[in-house]
Amino acid sequence: MKCYNHPEKDGVAICQACGRVLCHECVRETDAGIACRGECTESLRAEKKLQTELGFHLQNVKRSARLSSFFSIGMGILFILFSNMGFGLVYNFVLLLGIGFTLYGSVALLVNMIIFLKQQKRSKRYI
Ligand SMILES: [Zn+2]
Ligand SMILES: [Zn+2]
Structure with missing residues (x-):
């Protein structure tokens, strides 16, 4: 393959922005990858x-979603344990609450x- 700008020179790299073949003179290695000089860089x-x-943002969202799921499951288990300490309407309500929290946390974690x-x-498909 020959350089896009210099048909007489051999290409040494491909611009990651526009996909053109580049020679030593045209290529530019940036911190983001290989590109033509100027605009593509x-x-x-x-x-x-x-x-x-975007990656950082997604990671943060994922982490906080996971944390809140674990928190819900933890709360649920605590409620269930607490409801085992006695009988009556209040404890039944607490038990229901505990089951609800645990279910919610599990489903959220699964999703x-x-x-x-x-x-x-x-992302694998893009590579
Ligand atoms: Zn380019
Ligand atoms: Zn060139």
């Missing part, structure tokens, strides 16, 4: 920055995991 950097920010697996599949 900028767009590659911007894209990388966006991806990184969280399914979304995570789907995302992993999707």
Whole structure:
């Protein structure tokens, strides 16, 4: 393959932004990857920055969702344990509350995991 800008020169790399073949003179290695000089470098950097920010954001969302699920399950178990300490309407209510929390936490955790697996599949397809 020859350089997109210099048909007489051999290409050494491919721009990750526009996909053109580049020679030594045209190629530019950036912190975000290999790009043409100028515009492509900028767009590659911007894209990388966006991806990184999005990744961080997604990780935060996932982590907090998982934490709140565990919290709900923990609360549920506590309520269930507490309801075992006695009988009566109040304890029945607490038991129901505990079961509700545990179920909610489990379902939320499951949904969280399914979304995570789907995302992993999707990102693999891009690679
Ligand atoms: Zn380019
Ligand atoms: Zn060139």
